[in-house]
Amino acid sequence: MPDLDPASVRLLDEDVAVRREAVGEVDTSALPGRFALRQALLTDEDAEVRASAAHRLGGTRDARFVQPLLDALADPMPLVRDRAWRALARLGAQALLRHAVRAVREEPVWWVRRAVVRASASVAGSGAMDVLLGALEDPFWRVRHAAVQSLAWIGTGNPAVQQRVRQAAEGTTQGPVRSALAWLETAWNAALKEAPVPHAGSETAPVSEQPNSLGNEDPAVTTARLEAAPASSLSARELVEWLGDPHEPLRLLARRRLRERKDPDALLLAMRWLDEPRVPHAAEEAHSLLERIDVEDVDLAARVLDAPPRPGSVAWASRVAVRRGHPELLERVRLLLRHPEAELRCAALSGLVYDPDSLDDVLALLEDPDERVRAEVIAAWERRPPAPSTAEAFALAMVRFAPRASTARERRAVTVAAMFLEEPELLIHASRDEDPAVRAVALRALASLDLLTETERQEAETHEDPWIRSAVLDPDSAFRVCTEDSDPTLRRTALELLLPLARRLAGNTVLAKAAKGTEAEASSIAELDEEDRAVTQDLSTAALACSQSTDAWMRARAAELLSPSRGPEELRALLRLSLDTVPMVRSAAASILESSDTLDALLDDLLHGPTRERDETLRTSAWTWRLRLADASAFEQLRTALLSHNEPERVVTHLEALTLVFPDELIASEPALARHRPSRPAQPRTAPVPRAVPPRASARSLGNTGITVSPLVLSGAHLTSPQPFFEAHEAGLNTFFWEPRYAALTQFLRSGRNLRDGLVIVAGSYHSGASALRRDVESALRRLRTSWLDVFLLFWTRSPERLNAEDFAALERLRTEGKVRAFGFSTHLRDLARDAIRQNPWPVVMTRHSAAHPGAEVAFLPEAQARGTGVLTFTATCYGRLLQPAPGTPPDAPLPTAVDCYRYSLSQPGVSASLTAPRSRRELLHNLDVLARPYMETDALPAMRAHGEHVRARSRQLDALVRRAPGGPRDALLALMEEDGPPDAA
Known part of the structure; x- marks a missing residue:
């Protein structure tokens, strides 16, 4: 039997952890390995396996796998779609462009859209202009940034590209395209001076609020205000806007308030989000809102169809018309099947495909010139209509x-x-x-x-x-395929084809045996016709070969094809399989052996017959089965075997061990045999070995809190298994940043009470209000199965209202009760942090700091050190920008590492620890070097500051022209509403 790639076999394992490891080890230098990855990409139930398969296929440079990767662009998980775009880029697949034009406007996840932008630019260059210009209006600045980076590269020395961007900017009166052009003019002219654009404002400038608005720059404050306000007093426009807010509690509360209003105009306004999939959660929240509404849905659908049509609301109205079977609504929706805009034809189709009376209209659209419309019809066919006539x-x-x-x-x-x-x-x-x-x-x-x-x-x-x-593949070819094919999945499929054939032959054998009365099964096989005998022989040959497969699944299924009565070779194979290291193989073999009525006689012949088995492993297995009942017959066999001294030493040792399964009185009745029985020595009691406590390398005090922290605080944001956290702890790291969605870190923190005593857990809340904070603290305690949290923070604080006296007092009460040891807040805004610790003695502050954001060194850290405030820093690498060459830097200039960035922040007076969020075990092990020396040498600081200033100069332009340019959920909704004016009630 030809060998299979072991990793390709493990890629079929039931254990997802095995498959995740195997996907990185498949041999892609051989074509069968690449086909195995294709199968995993399109069929594995685990998104991480599918994503890894996409990544590895991208590295094969094999164009045969472009189409499977294009198919993966429709995967339900964004991780897989992201890796598929990247893989297509590595393959140089021009076919991705057709999908990219649509994805850049309809893909709901921003970082996948960023991959779309980069993949398109890398493959098509100036041919990707439609994609790149579309991305310049994205609600997320990182997608816009990817687009301007790509345009800067493509447009350098290319007047046609530059002119195309200028024309696009001239066609807009405001918005991100004009700001992007200002950035690009600077990049194309290779100048570092800032472009002539309005100043973006200081980082502490609050968002302007409308009169009587509940809005606040900090969504936790907005949520608390909204919770206290009656539904009737709220602005429909603000509630709808909050459906697209990143803050989940605010979204959920806004949805609830919109339901309470029972206002059709507000619902019509909320439907605008259905046409902006790029704003996370907004369309999903709008759908959830519309699923449970206290207004008449037929009337609301009629209003939708009366208004200028929008794809999202038309799709909803179409489904209402079909669900209600409303003739008038259905006819109005059918009229939209002839609308000149493809998006509206698709929207009408999305409901009508479920209406039997609209079948002819639906099928007629297979002639539609737009692929998207045809795809709606094809999707309905792929779902298979339930009625046979349909x-x-x-x-x-x-x-x-x-x-x-x-x-x-x-x-x-x-x-x-x-x-x-x-x-x-x-x-x-x-x-x-x-x-x-x-x-x-x-x-x-x-x-x-x-x-x-x-x-x-x-x-x-x-x-x-x-x-x-x-x-x-058919039963005839399955005999060969199950033993010779290079694909493990196909081998399995072939072997499964043989199982029904084996059952049929077994049934024929039983009938023949019954006809012969009490004669042996072997003689019954002679009664089978010649064709069945040939098939039986082929089955036996295939089963014996598959019983030696490297695939445990194949060995288990092979056991089901074997019969101990068909000859000593099959009996030997079953005995060998009953010793297999994989439980399912042992179980399958045992099931066959146990069902044999003649097993004892067959084993006796194998053990004592004229052609007795010589293999010691098989003899031990045979003896185990022969003595399994521990009855009188088995006892006689055991006594004879041990007292005759004819068995090899290894088999004798096994037989002596088997004496333990027999009753004590039976063994005692044969003194000579009793001497062979192993004794059960008493286990000596030993003192427990004290648990080694990992060294706390360069531990630091967290201000005046009395808490000692490691220089690095390890986040659980990206690591997917508990093992890296144990490795970090063994290296001396004791401080961990936890949120409820960090499953692997949760497993680590719940792994033992002794472990908990040496750890520092930093947790927090995105809420505001005393009751909400207490609820989040107690929820964290339950999840982590602990009695206290070491540090509890108000996460992502953006306004002074969030740091009010009531919440400070609530946190102080929780500290007094022993549920938290210290508390504080996290923020990007250093001025806000400084003013807060002057107003109240906040014990801990977590704030942004790096060589590219050094303002805290003057504006905040001295104040914190003077007041004994414990300081944790984050974004030490400036989101990775400090690790890349900055404009104006000599090409041979050395770049700092992530470790250098952490050491720079940790070298500032008053900084206790810095947050790290590695995306892999490799990154973690690199970052742990900080523990050995958590500071930067004095003579290295100036070069780090100079590099940071170069990065900061570029970041200021990025902030003004891309990051803070118009965009985001508010502007996305405004753009939707400005198309034909808002409803009157708004």
Whole structure:
């Protein structure tokens, strides 16, 4: 049996941790390994496995895997979509552009849109202008930043690109495109001076609030205000805006308040979010709001259709019309199927595909010139309409559409329809398609219709792609495939095909045995016809070969094909499998052995017959099964074996151990045998070994709190298993930053009481108000199964109102009760932090600080040190920008590492520790070097400051022209409302 790549086999394991490890070890230098990764990309249930498979396929430089990666762009998990875009870029796949134009406006996750931008620019350069210009209006500054970076690279020395961007900026009266142009003019002219744009304002400038508005720069304050306000007093516009706020409690409360209003105008306003998928949560919140409303949905749908149509609201109205079966609404929605805008045709279709009376109108849109519209119809076919007549109508329409099917998805749908209708000509045509998935469907259908020539079948059976080989797999070829194929999935499929065949033959054998009365099963096999005997022999050969497979699943299934009665070879194989290291294999073998009525006789012949087994491993297994009942017959066998001294030493030792399964009185009745029984020595009591406490390298005091922290505070944001946290703890790190969604860190922190005593846990709340803070503290205590939190922070503080006297007093009460040892707040705003500790003695502050953001060294840290405030810093690498070359820096200038960045922050007087959030174990191990020396040498500080100033100069431009340019949820909603004016009530 040819060897399989062990990693490809482990990629099929039930344990997700095994698959996650295996996906990185698959041998991509060989084609079978790449096909195994393709299978994982498209079928594995774990997103991390699929994402890793996409990443590795991108590194193969093999264009055969472009289409699977394009298919993965529709994956439900953003991690997989992100890796698929990146992989397509590495493959240089021009085909991604067609998807990118739509994704940059419809992809809901900002960091996936950023990958779309970068992938498009890297593959198409100036050919990606539609994508890049679309990204300049993105609500997220990091996506806009990726677009301007790409345009800066593409436009350097390219007047046509520069002119295209200038024309786009001239076409807008305000917004991010004009700001982006100012940035780009600077980049294209290779100047470092700031562009002539309005100043973005200081970092402490508050967001302007409308009169009587509940809004506040800190969403926790807004949430607390909203909680106290009656629904009738609230502005519909503000409530709808908050549906797109990053602060989850504010979104949920805004949705609840909108329901309480029972105001159709407010609901119409909320529907605007359905047309802006790029703002996280907004469309989802709007959908949730519309699922449970206390207004008549038919009336609301009629108002939607009366107004200038919008895709999101039309889609909702379409589903209401179908759900209610409302004739008038349905007719109005059908009219939109002929609307000139493809988005509105898609929106109308999204509901009508579920309406049987609209079937002809729906199927007619397979002729639509826009691929997106056709995709809505094809999606309905892929879901398979439940009524047979409807399914047949769909299939007939798909077959008529066949000559115009252009995309791989369309051709697959047509091929499935041809299989449904048994259309040989279409299937033959599809069997030559360039897409292996299309070919596989066609070949499978042709094989089932017996329309493949022998030559065609042989070509498919020897094809390099396992999907093609699988399409023509049948019981006849399964005997060979299960032992010879290079794909572990296909081997498994082949072996599964043999299982029903084995059961049929077993049934025939039972019938033959019954007809012969009490004669042995072996003689019954002689009664089988010649064909069955040949198949039985083939099954035996295949099962014996598969019983030695490196794939445990194959060994387990092979056991089900074996029979101890068919000969000593199969008995030996089952005995060997019963000793397997994998439980499911042992269980499968044991089940077969236990079901054999003649097992004892067969074992006796194996152990004592004329051709007795010599292999000591098999003899020990055989003796285990022979003595399994521990009855009188077994006892006699045991006595004879031990007292005859004919067994090898290893087997004797095993037999002596087996004496322990027999009753004591039975062994005592045979003194000679009793001497062979092992004694059970008493276990000596030993003193417990004291648990080693890891050294606390360079531990520091956290201000005047009495808490000692390690120089690094390890966040659980990105690490996905508990093991790295144990490694960090063993290295001397004792301080951990926790939030409820950090599952791996939660497992680590709950791993033992002794461990907890040496740890410092930093947790916090995004809420405001005494009751909310107490609730979050007590929830954290329950989740972590601990009695106290060491530091509890008000997270992401953005306004002085968040640091009010009431919340300070509430936290002080929690400290007095022993539920928290110290408390404080985190903020980006150093002036706010300084003013707060002057007003109240906040014990701990976590604030932004790096060589690129050194303002805290003057504006905050001296004040904190003088007052004994414990300071934790974050963003020491300035989001990675300090690790990259800055404009104007000599190309051979050394760059700082992440460790250098942490050491710079930790070298400032008053800083106790710095937060680190590594994305991998490798990054963590690198960062742990800080513990050995948590400070920067004095002579290295000036160079670090100079590099930071270069980065800061560029960051100021980034802030003014990209990051703080118009955009974000507020501007996204305003843009939606300005298209045709807001409803009157707004």
